[in-house]
Amino acid sequence: MLKYNLLEAMKEQTKTDVKLTDKKQKIMEAAISLFAEKGYGNTPTSEIAKAAGVAEGTIFRHFGTKDHLLVSLIVPFLKDSIPLMAEELFEKLLSNHELRFEDFLRNLLRDRLLFLKQNKEIFQIIVKEFFYNEEIRHELIPYFAENIGSRLVQVIRTFQERGELSDQPAETMARHIFFSIGGTFIFKFVFGLNGSQDEEAEIESVVRFVMDGVRKIKEDSP
Amino acid sequence: MLKYNLLEAMKEQTKTDVKLTDKKQKIMEAAISLFAEKGYGNTPTSEIAKAAGVAEGTIFRHFGTKDHLLVSLIVPFLKDSIPLMAEELFEKLLSNHELRFEDFLRNLLRDRLLFLKQNKEIFQIIVKEFFYNEEIRHELIPYFAENIGSRLVQVIRTFQERGELSDQPAETMARHIFFSIGGTFIFKFVFGLNGSQDEEAEIESVVRFVMDGVRKIKEDSP
Amino acid sequence: MLKYNLLEAMKEQTKTDVKLTDKKQKIMEAAISLFAEKGYGNTPTSEIAKAAGVAEGTIFRHFGTKDHLLVSLIVPFLKDSIPLMAEELFEKLLSNHELRFEDFLRNLLRDRLLFLKQNKEIFQIIVKEFFYNEEIRHELIPYFAENIGSRLVQVIRTFQERGELSDQPAETMARHIFFSIGGTFIFKFVFGLNGSQDEEAEIESVVRFVMDGVRKIKEDSP
Amino acid sequence: MLKYNLLEAMKEQTKTDVKLTDKKQKIMEAAISLFAEKGYGNTPTSEIAKAAGVAEGTIFRHFGTKDHLLVSLIVPFLKDSIPLMAEELFEKLLSNHELRFEDFLRNLLRDRLLFLKQNKEIFQIIVKEFFYNEEIRHELIPYFAENIGSRLVQVIRTFQERGELSDQPAETMARHIFFSIGGTFIFKFVFGLNGSQDEEAEIESVVRFVMDGVRKIKEDSP
DNA sequence: GATGAATGAGGTTTCATTCAT
DNA sequence: AATGAATGAAACCTCATTCAT
Numbered sequence: 008m009l010k011y012n013l014l015e016a017m018k019e020q021t022k023t024d025v026k027l028t029d030k031k032q033k034i035m036e037a038a039i040s041l042f043a044e045k046g047y048g049n050t051p052t053s054e055i056a057k058a059a060g061v062a063e064g065t066i067f068r069h070f071g072t073k074d075h076l077l078v079s080l081i082v083p084f085l086k087d088s089i090p091l092m093a094e095e096l097f098e099k100l101l102s103n104h105e106l107r108f109e110d111f112l113r114n115l116l117r118d119r120l121l122f123l124k125q126n127k128e129i130f131q132i133i134v135k136e137f138f139y140n141e142e143i144r145h146e147l148i149p150y151f152a153e154n155i156g157s158r159l160v161q162v163i164r165t166f167q168e169r170g171e172l173s174d175q176p177a178e179t180m181a182r183h184i185f186f187s188i189g190g191t192f193i194f195k196f197v198f199g200l201n202g203s204q205d206e207e208a209e210i211e212s213v214v215r216f217v218m219d220g221v222r223k224i225k226e227d228s229p
Numbered sequence: 230m231l232k233y234n235l236l237e238a239m240k241e242q243t244k245t246d247v248k249l250t251d252k253k254q255k256i257m258e259a260a261i262s263l264f265a266e267k268g269y270g271n272t273p274t275s276e277i278a279k280a281a282g283v284a285e286g287t288i289f290r291h292f293g294t295k296d297h298l299l300v301s302l303i304v305p306f307l308k309d310s311i312p313l314m315a316e317e318l319f320e321k322l323l324s325n326h327e328l329r330f331e332d333f334l335r336n337l338l339r340d341r342l343l344f345l346k347q348n349k350e351i352f353q354i355i356v357k358e359f360f361y362n363e364e365i366r367h368e369l370i371p372y373f374a375e376n377i378g379s380r381l382v383q384v385i386r387t388f389q390e391r392g393e394l395s396d397q398p399a400e401t402m403a404r405h406i407f408f409s410i411g412g413t414f415i416f417k418f419v420f421g422l423n424g425s426q427d428e429e430a431e432i433e434s435v436v437r438f439v440m441d442g443v444r445k446i447k448e449d450s451p
Numbered sequence: 452m453l454k455y456n457l458l459e460a461m462k463e464q465t466k467t468d469v470k471l472t473d474k475k476q477k478i479m480e481a482a483i484s485l486f487a488e489k490g491y492g493n494t495p496t497s498e499i500a501k502a503a504g505v506a507e508g509t510i511f512r513h514f515g516t517k518d519h520l521l522v523s524l525i526v527p528f529l530k531d532s533i534p535l536m537a538e539e540l541f542e543k544l545l546s547n548h549e550l551r552f553e554d555f556l557r558n559l560l561r562d563r564l565l566f567l568k569q570n571k572e573i574f575q576i577i578v579k580e581f582f583y584n585e586e587i588r589h590e591l592i593p594y595f596a597e598n599i600g601s602r603l604v605q606v607i608r609t610f611q612e613r614g615e616l617s618d619q620p621a622e623t624m625a626r627h628i629f630f631s632i633g634g635t636f637i638f639k640f641v642f643g644l645n646g647s648q649d650e651e652a653e654i655e656s657v658v659r660f661v662m663d664g665v666r667k668i669k670e671d672s673p
Numbered sequence: 674m675l676k677y678n679l680l681e682a683m684k685e686q687t688k689t690d691v692k693l694t695d696k697k698q699k700i701m702e703a704a705i706s707l708f709a710e711k712g713y714g715n716t717p718t719s720e721i722a723k724a725a726g727v728a729e730g731t732i733f734r735h736f737g738t739k740d741h742l743l744v745s746l747i748v749p750f751l752k753d754s755i756p757l758m759a760e761e762l763f764e765k766l767l768s769n770h771e772l773r774f775e776d777f778l779r780n781l782l783r784d785r786l787l788f789l790k791q792n793k794e795i796f797q798i799i800v801k802e803f804f805y806n807e808e809i810r811h812e813l814i815p816y817f818a819e820n821i822g823s824r825l826v827q828v829i830r831t832f833q834e835r836g837e838l839s840d841q842p843a844e845t846m847a848r849h850i851f852f853s854i855g856g857t858f859i860f861k862f863v864f865g866l867n868g869s870q871d872e873e874a875e876i877e878s879v880v881r882f883v884m885d886g887v888r889k890i891k892e893d894s895p
Numbered sequence: 896g897a898t899g900a901a902t903g904a905g906g907t908t909t910c911a912t913t914c915a916t
Numbered sequence: 917a918a919t920g921a922a923t924g925a926a927a928c929c930t931c932a933t934t935c936a937t
Contacts, residue, residue, distance in 0.1 A: 030900075030901075031900095044363075045363070046270075046361045046362075048268075048270045048271065048361070049270065049361075051926075051927060051928085052927080052928065052929085053926085053927080053928090061901080061902095062901065062902045062903055063902090063903075063928090063929090064901075064902055064903060064904095064929085064930080064931085065900080065901055065902070065903095066929095067928085067929060067930075068899095068900070068901070068902090069900090071929095072928085072929085073927095073928065073929090108443075108444075134360065135360050135361050138356065138357050138360040138361065138419070139268050139270075139271075139357055139360065139361045140268075141267070144420070148420075163443075170445055171444070171445055172443050172444065172445055173441075173443055173444065173445045173446065174445075175434065175437070175438075175443075179424060179425075179434050179438075180438070180443050182412075182413075182416070182424060183409060183412075183434075183435070183438040183443070184443070185412070186408050186409055186411075186412025186413065186416075187405060187408055187409060187412075189408075189412065190404075190405075190407070190408025190409075190411065190412055191404075191408065194404070194408075197360070198366070198370075202401060202404060203401075212397065212401050212405075213405070215397065216397075216401075216402070216405040216442065217442055217443060218442045218443060218444045219395075219441065219442040219444055220438065220439055220440045220441040220442035221330075221385075221394050221395055221397075221402050221405070221406065221439055221440060222330075222393070222394065222395065222440045222441055223392060223393055223394055223395045223396075224395065252917085252918080273909075273910055273911085274910075274911060274912085275909095275910070275911090278920095283918085283919090284918060284919045284920055285910095285911090285912090285919085285920070286912090286913080286914085286918070286919055286920060286921095287917080287918055287919070287920095288911095289911080289912060289913080290917070290918070290919090291917095293912095294911085294912085295910095295911065295912090474921075474922075475921095488807075489807070490714075490805050490806070492714045492715070492805075493714065495905075495906060495907085496906080496907065496908090497905085497906080497907090505922080505923095506922065506923045506924055507907090507908090507923090507924075508908085508909080508910085508922075508923055508924060508925090509921080509922055509923070511907080511908060511909075512920095512921070512922070512923090513921090515908090516907085516908080517906095517907065517908090552887070552888075578804060579804050579805055582800065582801050582804040582805065582863070583712050583714070583801055583804065583805045584712075585711075588864075592864075607887075614889060615888070615889055616887050616888065616889055617885075617887055617888065617889045617890065618889075619878065619881070619882075619887075623868060623869075623878050624882070624887050626856075626857075626860070626868060627853060627856075627878075627879070627882040627887070628887070629856070630852050630853055630855075630856025630857065630860075631849060631852055631853060631856075633852075633856065634848075634849075634851070634852025634853075634855065634856055635848075635852065638848070638852075641804070642810070642814075646845060646848060647845070656841065656845050656849075657849070659841065659886075660841075660846070660849040660886065661886055661887060662886045662887060662888045663839075663885065663886040663888055664881075664882065664883055664884045664885040664886035665774070665829075665838050665839055665841075665846050665849070665850065665883055665884060666774075666837070666838065666839065666884045666885055667833075667836055667837055667838055667839045667840075668839065696896085696897080717930075717931060717932085718931075718932060718933085719930095719931070719932090722899095727897085727898090728897065728898040728899055729898085729899065729931095729932090729933090730897070730898055730899060730900095730933090730934080730935085731896080731897055731898070731899095732932095733932080733933060733934080734896070734897070734898090735896095737933095738932085738933085739931095739932060739933090
C-alpha cells in the first residue's frame with residue numbers, strides 16, 4: 008500500500024520545502040484536519056478536495072498519490088520531532104553536572120508538550136496510522152528506536168553512572184518512561200482528555216510518577 | 230458508520246450465546262485473524278468468506294452487517310475482560326488486610342497477562358479500532374471509565390487510606406498506572422515486542438517501576 | 452499493463468470453461484463487438500456493461516480486470532484456431548502423398564476462411580491489438596512462431612524434397628506465403644474489403660499468385 | 674475522435690511548412706518517438722512535454738489538440754511518401770521500353786526501403802494507428818487507393834500489354850503485390866524482424882517471389 | 896510565445912450488501 | 917441455512933485542455 012520509504016523521503020524533503028503553492032497549502036491543511044479526525048483510510052480524496060476548495064485532480068497533480076500526500080504530511084513532522092530536542096538536551100546534559108535527571112525529564116516534557124501543541128493534528132495522524140497501518144509502523148519503528156530509544160538509553164546510563172537512577176536495565180527503564188510520557192501525550196492530544204487544566208501541574212505529576220512511583224515515601228523520623 | 234451500541238449489545242448478547250453454528254464459528258475465527266492482522270477497514274468481507282470457507286452471503290445471513298460482525302467479536306471479549314477480575318480481586322482485597330498494593334498489582338498483571346495471551350487477536354483488534362474508529366472509541370471510553378477507571382480509583386483510595394500509597398490524586402495515579410500496564414500490554418501483544426523473555430521478570434519490572442519509579446533509593450546510612 | 456501470461460491463461464482456462472453464466476456470456480459478446488469496432492483502449496467498461504445489460508461491477512466480478520477480459524476473449528480463440536489447423540492439415544499432408552503443395556494451400560485457405568468467417572470479430576481484435584499493444588505482441592509472437600512458423604517451414608521443406616517447390620530458404624518462402632495469406636485475410640475480415648465476391652475465385656487467386664507469381668508464363672512453342 | 678481531414682490538412686500544410694520553431698520541432702520529435710513506441714493512445718501529452726523539455730501548455734499553443742499533433746506528424750510523411758515515387762518511377766517507366774517489370778519492382782523496393790529507413794518511426798505510427806483508429810483509417814484508405822492503388826494498377830496494365838505479366842485482373846495482382854511488399858516492410862520496420870541482414874538479398878527475395886512464386890521451375894530439357 | 900497550475904469528466908476497480916435459488 | 921451472482925455507489929487516479937501570468 009505504502010510505496011514511499013519514509014526515511015528516503017525525509018532526506019529528499021529538504022529540496023522541495025519552500026515552494027508551497029496556495030492550493031497545495033490548502034490541500035495539506037484540509038488533509039491534516041480530515042486525516043486527524045477520521046483517519047487516513049476513512050477520508051476520501053473527494054472530501055479533501057471539497058474541504059480545500061480545489062478540484063480533486065489538483066490533489067493528484069501535486070501529490071501524485073493519496074499515499075504520497077500522507078507521507079508529505081508526516082515527514083516534516085518527523086524530521087522536526089526528534090533530533091532537535093535530543094541534540095540540544097543531550098549537550099546541556101553533558102556539560103552541566105548540576106542538571107538532575109528530573110530536570111532533564113521536566114525539560115523534555117515541556118519542550119515536547121509545546122511542540123505537540125503546535126502539531127497536534129499531525130501527531131494524531133501518526134499515532135492512528137501507527138496502530139492501523141502496518142507499513143507505516145514498519146517504517147517508523149526503526150526510526151523511533153534509533154532516534155528516541157537509543158538516545159534515551161544513553162541519557163539513562165549517564166545518570167545511572169552519576170548514581171541518580173536505580174540500576175535496572177536502562178532499556179527497561181526507557182520503555183517505562185516512554186509509556187508514561189507517550190500515554191500522557193496520546194491521552195491529551197489524540198483523545199483530548201486532559202489530566203489537569205494546569206499544564207505545569209500535569210508535568211510535575213508525570214515527573215513525580217516516573218521518579219518515585221506511587222509508594223508512600225516513609226519520612227525518616229529523627 | 231457503527232450502528233450498534235456496544236453496551237446494549239453486551240446485554241443482549243447473553244441470549245444468543247450458545248448456538249454457534251459451525252459456519253458462524255468459522256466466520257468469526259477468520260474475521261478475528263484478519264481484523265487483527267490488517268485492521269477492520271482493510272479487510273474485505275470477500276476475504277473473510279474465503280478464509281472461512283463460506284459464501285460471502287453467509288456472513289450477512291449471520292451478522293447482517295460487517296459492522297455487526299466486528300461488534301460480535303468485540304463484545305464477549307469486553308464482557309469477560311473486566312468485571313470478573315475486578316469483582317474478585319476487589320473482594321479479596323477488602324477481606325485480606327495482609328495484601329499489599331504491590332501484590333494487588335502483581336495479581337492484576339498476572340491475571341490479565343494470562344487473559345490476553347488467550348485473547349491476543351481480539352485485543353489487537355480493539356486497540357487498533359480504538360485508535361482508528363471514532364465510534365468504537367466513543368462506545369468504549371465510558372465503558373472503560375466505569376469498569377476500569379473507577380474501580381482502580383477505588384482500590385487506590387483504599388490503599389491510600391491504609392497509608393501504602395502517596396497522596397497524589399487517585400485519578401492521576403490511576404492514569405499513570407494504566408499507561409504503564411497498557412503500554413506494556415500493547416507493546417507485547419499488539420506489536421509483538423517482548424520486554425523480556427521471562428514473564429515473571431517482566432511483571433516485576435512493571436511493579437517495581439510503578440511502585441518506586443526510577444530513582445535510586447538512598448540507603449539509610451546509620 | 453497486461454499481467455496475464457496468455458499461454459498460462461490458456462491452460463487454466465480449460466478448467467473453468469463450461470460454466471458460462473448468462474451474464475458472463477453477454478459481457479463477452481458485448482466486449483467482442485465493442486473491442487472489434489473501437490479497439491480495446493477506446494472502449495470503456497461502462498459501455499461494455501451498458502451494451503451487455505449488466506452492472507459495471509459484474510464485469511469485474513467475472514473477469515477481475517479489463518485486461519483479463521481481453522485475454523479471456525483471445526485465448527479460447529487461439530486455442531481453437533492454431534493447433535487445430537496445424538495438427539490436422541499437417542497430418543492430412545503427411546498421409547497423402549498425392550497431395551500437391553497447391554492443394555495443401557487451397558485446403559489451408561478454405562479451412563481458415565471458414566474459421567475466420569465464424570470468428571471475424573475476435574480476429575479483428577487480435578489483429579488490432581497485435582499492432583497496438585506491445586505486451587499482446589510479445590505474448591503472441593513466440594506462439595505464432597512455434598505453431599505456425601515452424602510447421603509451415605516443415606511443410607515447405609517436405610515439398611521442396613519432393614521437388615515441387617523452388618530452393619529458396621524455407622523460412623523466406625514461409626514468410627512470403629504468410630504475408631500473402633495474412634494480407635488477404637486482414638483486408639477481408641478486418642477492413643471489410645473483399646477481393647472478389649466469389650470466394651472460390653479469391654482462393655484460386657491467392658494460390659495462383661503464391662505458386663507462380665505475376666509473370667506471364669511463356670508457352671513452349673513446339 | 675479525429676476532427677481533421679487529412680487530405681485537407683495536407684493542402685493547408687504547405688503554407689505553414691517552413692517556420693518550425695525550435696520548441697515546435699522538439700515537440701514533434703518527442704511525439705514521433707513516443708507515438709511510435711507506445712502508440713498514440715498510450716502516450717500522455719504530459720510525457721511528450723517532458724520528453725521535449727517543454728511545458729505541457731506549449732503543445733496546445735502550437736497544435737491545439739493532441740489529435741492535431743498526430744495529424745501534423747503524419748501529413749508531411751504522406752505527402753512525401755507516395756507521389757514522389759509514383760510520379761518519378763512512372764515517367765521512367767513510360768519512357769524506357771527496356772525496363773522490365775521486375776526492374777520496376779526492384780527500383781520501387783529500393784527507393785521505398787531507403788525512404789522508410791529514414792522515416793521508420795512515422796511509418797510505425799501510421800501502421801499502428803491505421804489498424805487501431807478507425808478515423809485515421811477512413812481518412813487514409815481513399816488516399817492510398819488513389820495514390821498507390823490506382824497507379825500500381827496502371828503500371829501493371831502497361832506491363833500486361835507488353836506481355837510481361839499474366840492476365841489476371843490488374844486489381845487483384847496489385848493487391849497481392851501490395852501485401853508482399855507491405856508485409857515485408859511492416860515486419861522489418863514495425864516489428865524489427867529482418868528477413869535477412871543483406872538488404873539487396875532481401876529485395877531479390879521479394880522480387881523473385883512476386884515474379885515467379887514458389888513453384889519449382891521445370892527446366893526444359895532439350 | 897511560453898508556462899504550468901488547475902480543472903473535471905471519465906476511467907478502472909473495490910466492496911458491502913441484496914436476493915433468487 | 918446457505919449460496920454466489922449481481923449490484924452500484926464510491927474510491928483512486930489519469931489526462932486533454934484551459935487560462936492567468
